[in-house]
Amino acid sequence: MVVRIARKELLEMTRDGRFRVAGGVVALLLLIALGLGWHRHSNVTAAHEIAIAQEREIWESQGEKSPHSAAHYGVYAFKPTGRLAFFDPGTEAYTGVTVWLEAHKQNQFLYRPALDGNTLQRFGELTAAAVLQLLLPLLIILLAFSAFAGERESGTLRQVLSLGVRRSDLAVGKALGVVGALALLLVPAVMLGAAALTAARADSPSGGLVRTLFLAGAYLLYLGAFVGVTLAVSVRARSARFALVALLGFWVFVCLAAPRAATDLAKALYPTPSVQEFAAALAEEKETGIGGVDYDDFLEARKQELLAEYGVDDVEALPINYAGWRFQVSEEYGNQFFDRHYARLWDQFEAQDGFRQKIGFAAPLLAVRSLSMSLAGSDFAHFRRFAEQAEQYRRRLVAFLNDDMRDHAGAGFSYRRDQGLWSKAPAFAYDAPDPVWAVSGQSTALAALVLWLVLSAVLARSAAARLEVS
Amino acid sequence: MLEAIGLTKLYGSFKALDSLDLSIEPGQVFCLLGANGAGKTTTINLFLNFIEASSGEARVHGLQVAENPLETKKHLAYIPEQVMLYRHLTGLENLEYFTALARHEEYSQDQLRRFLNEAGISADAIDRRVSTYSKGMRQKVGIAIAVAKRAKALLLDEPTSGLDPKASSEFSELLKSMSGEGVAVLMATHDLFRAKETGTHVGFMKQGRLVARLTTAEIGHADLEGLYLEHMHG
Ligand SMILES: Nc1ncnc2c1ncn2[C@@H]1O[C@H](COP(=O)(O)OP(=O)(O)O)[C@@H](O)[C@H]1O
Ligand SMILES: [Mg+2]
Numbered sequence: 001m002v003v004r005i006a007r008k009e010l011l012e013m014t015r016d017g018r019f020r021v022a023g024g025v026v027a028l029l030l031l032i033a034l035g036l037g038w039h040r041h042s043n044v045t046a047a048h049e050i051a052i053a054q055e056r057e058i059w060e061s062q063g064e065k066s067p068h069s070a071a072h073y074g075v076y077a078f079k080p081t082g083r084l085a086f087f088d089p090g091t092e093a094y095t096g097v098t099v100w101l102e103a104h105k106q107n108q109f110l111y112r113p114a115l116d117g118n119t120l121q122r123f124g125e126l127t128a129a130a131v132l133q134l135l136l137p138l139l140i141i142l143l144a145f146s147a148f149a150g151e152r153e154s155g156t157l158r159q160v161l162s163l164g165v166r167r168s169d170l171a172v173g174k175a176l177g178v179v180g181a182l183a184l185l186l187v188p189a190v191m192l193g194a195a196a197l198t199a200a201r202a203d204s205p206s207g208g209l210v211r212t213l214f215l216a217g218a219y220l221l222y223l224g225a226f227v228g229v230t231l232a233v234s235v236r237a238r239s240a241r242f243a244l245v246a247l248l249g250f251w252v253f254v255c256l257a258a259p260r261a262a263t264d265l266a267k268a269l270y271p272t273p274s275v276q277e278f279a280a281a282l283a284e285e286k287e288t289g290i291g292g293v294d295y296d297d298f299l300e301a302r303k304q305e306l307l308a309e310y311g312v313d314d315v316e317a318l319p320i321n322y323a324g325w326r327f328q329v330s331e332e333y334g335n336q337f338f339d340r341h342y343a344r345l346w347d348q349f350e351a352q353d354g355f356r357q358k359i360g361f362a363a364p365l366l367a368v369r370s371l372s373m374s375l376a377g378s379d380f381a382h383f384r385r386f387a388e389q390a391e392q393y394r395r396r397l398v399a400f401l402n403d404d405m406r407d408h409a410g411a412g413f414s415y416r417r418d419q420g421l422w423s424k425a426p427a428f429a430y431d432a433p434d435p436v437w438a439v440s441g442q443s444t445a446l447a448a449l450v451l452w453l454v455l456s457a458v459l460a461r462s463a464a465a466r467l468e469v470s
Numbered sequence: 471m472l473e474a475i476g477l478t479k480l481y482g483s484f485k486a487l488d489s490l491d492l493s494i495e496p497g498q499v500f501c502l503l504g505a506n507g508a509g510k511t512t513t514i515n516l517f518l519n520f521i522e523a524s525s526g527e528a529r530v531h532g533l534q535v536a537e538n539p540l541e542t543k544k545h546l547a548y549i550p551e552q553v554m555l556y557r558h559l560t561g562l563e564n565l566e567y568f569t570a571l572a573r574h575e576e577y578s579q580d581q582l583r584r585f586l587n588e589a590g591i592s593a594d595a596i597d598r599r600v601s602t603y604s605k606g607m608r609q610k611v612g613i614a615i616a617v618a619k620r621a622k623a624l625l626l627d628e629p630t631s632g633l634d635p636k637a638s639s640e641f642s643e644l645l646k647s648m649s650g651e652g653v654a655v656l657m658a659t660h661d662l663f664r665a666k667e668t669g670t671h672v673g674f675m676k677q678g679r680l681v682a683r684l685t686t687a688e689i690g691h692a693d694l695e696g697l698y699l700e701h702m703h704g
Contacts, residue, residue, distance in 0.1 A: 001573075004567070004570045004571070005571075008559070008563075008567050011558070011563070012556060012558045012559065015558040015599075016558055155550065155552060156554045156555065156556060158518075158550060159548065159550065159553070159554065159612075159615070160568075160571060161520070161543075162543060162546065162547075162548035162625075163543065163568065163572040163619070164539075164540045164543030164544050164546075164572065166540065469515075469521075470520070
């Protein structure tokens with residue numbers, strides 16, 4: 001029965017010119033978005049591969065110099081783009097995927113003024129994720145707003161119900177019909193996506209399939225909720241026109257107004273300094289002494305420890321290269337300070353993300369967007385993980401160089417090394433997180449989506465049970 | 471087969487139907503006559519459980535409609551004043567869908583075509599979308615749907631409005647043969663001539679009340695018209 005109803009709904013939709021046009025446009029946009037995403041993704045990945053190879057070569061062939069100068073020479077670290085970033089580039093457009101690493105500085109590689117952008121900006125950059133998040137709900141509304149209201153208005157509902165059809169069967173059948181129509185539209189996109197996914201050269205292969213399945217699940221929850229809400233409204237609405245207006249209002253709220261408001265609210269509740277303010281705060285603390293401790297005092301204390309350790313009372317008498325040791329002390333003096341400032345900034349960004357997830361209970365778009373970016377490995381949490389690993393790597397590299405200098409006593413400032421050392425320096429390897437790590441920060445978003453789906457199904461069911469003939 | 475006991479429908483304090491008592495046995499064709507607004511459609515809606523009775527009850531095959539909404543509909547077929555169909559589907563696809571919903575999956579395409587043919591849809595129209603159909607053709611599809619349902623009782627709400635005289639007369643023949651097979655029919659109509667032709671009983675309804683009931687065997691056509699005018703405007 002349910003299948004029979006679904007089949008008829010599907011047949012009607014495929015014959016209705018309006019639906020064909022709307023569906024065709026959305027399917028086409030999705031294909032274009034996938035194509036653009038693919039293009040961007042393969043460009044970035046290819047560029048990375050070349051850059052990584054060149055970078056190491058440049059590093060190793062920097063010639064003869066002091067190890068500390070080499071630390072200042074610096075290296076680039078590249079964030080591997082996940083396979084799924086072509087589907088949802090998330091925040092990568094704003095955070096970037098490259099970091100410049102050098103001695104004494106945790107570079108301010110992160111500033112994301114437009115990270116959370118508003119919805120119009122997201123429309124501006126056509127991504128497959130945006131099509132699924134914004135346009136598919138609109139299509140669902142167009143496909144299903146008249147499911148009940150239209151049949152009631154035209155009078156076919158009287159005849160159908162006079163046959164003794166169960167109202168719940170009617171509701172489930174119509175829901176399946178919409179799902180079928182969407183499936184039909186998505187077939188080419190899913191096939192293209194799957195092909196792209198298997199062909200994608202990913203620097204981070206971690207859990208590609210699992211992430212894809214999770215991602216599909218998240219979108220099913222999201223779109224299912226829209227089907228439920230649309231049918232529920234169609235049952236309750238006085239007329240098809242009223243149903244359409246109400247549902248478009250719902251769409252505007254969920255897809256345009258709420259994300260905008262959530263971003264503004266998140267910024268107000270968890271304010272972050274501007275680039276200039278952040279830089280000024282760093283400079284000011286440096287001026288007054290990091291953590292209230294003057295560098296000279298810090299150095300003096302460490303020097304006394306060092307002298308005591310070796311049982312000498314002058315640096316000249318030390319069996320190590322004092323200049324190299326001092327470079328490392330100055331490095332460590334700065335590190336604690338970077339840790340503090342960046343942790344504070346990044347915690348704020350994370351708090352903003354967490355807040356937006358919570359708004360997902362009011363507007364499911366925010367929930368699915370958060371989950372989508374996270375599963376695609378392109379959200380802020382993934383970026384932070386990369387940035388922190390890159391910073392740890394920077395410290396290892398700088399320490400490696402400074403320690404080499406320290407261990408060569410007597411050479412002083414004029415100590416020189418060459419490729420022999422440079423090629424032994426550690427290379428950066430990103431430890432990509434597994435899918436479980438990705439979703440573990442998304443429990444709020446997931447809960448919001450599940451709740452929306454369950455509620456909308458209950459709503460549609462109970463509305464259908466009380467379906468009025470006229 | 472169809473039974474109303476003190477059936478009443480109020481809209482606020484307005485009595486759309488006032489304590490209707492009615493019993494239609496298998497093979498009987500009860501024609502409900504009355505001006506617009508008399509309460510004919512209300513009666514049929516109550517048998518279909520589309521609206522809730524204010525008091526009294528409607529029964530189909532001995533079962534209370536309000537308590538057995540799905541079970542009682544198995545015994546009923548309904549043709550509204552304006553049969554509405556799915557405009558993007560063909561006549562055949564519409565019939566196929568409606569019969570499937572009535573849980574008659576057993577018909578072959580040929581049988582379905584025959585139902586439409588017998589209801590008066592020409593062979594070339596059967597596979598056309600119904601958006602090209604006239605009102606009369608839609609009524610005919612409605613008739614085919616009702617016939618295919620093989621119901622024990624028919625609820626007809628001015629089913630022949632919009633049909634040409636030939637189709638209307640064919641419909642009368644169909645009704646006669648169905649009542650001959652033991653189907654109980656409740657038909658709201660304005661057509662005194664058809665009522666006399668096909669009805670076994672007629673009832674006059676005025677402002678929600680059934681003011682008179684007669685068997686058609688007792689009266690001639692001229693008498694029926696006279697009686698109608700007498701009861702309605704007298
Ligand atoms: N939903 C409603 N609310 C108020 N009055 C109604 C409603 N439906 C029908 N009526 C009134 O009930 C009376 C009977 O209507 P109906 O049974 O449709 O008449 P008819 O005999 O023409 O089929 C009419 O006066 C009509 O205006
Ligand atoms: Mg009427």
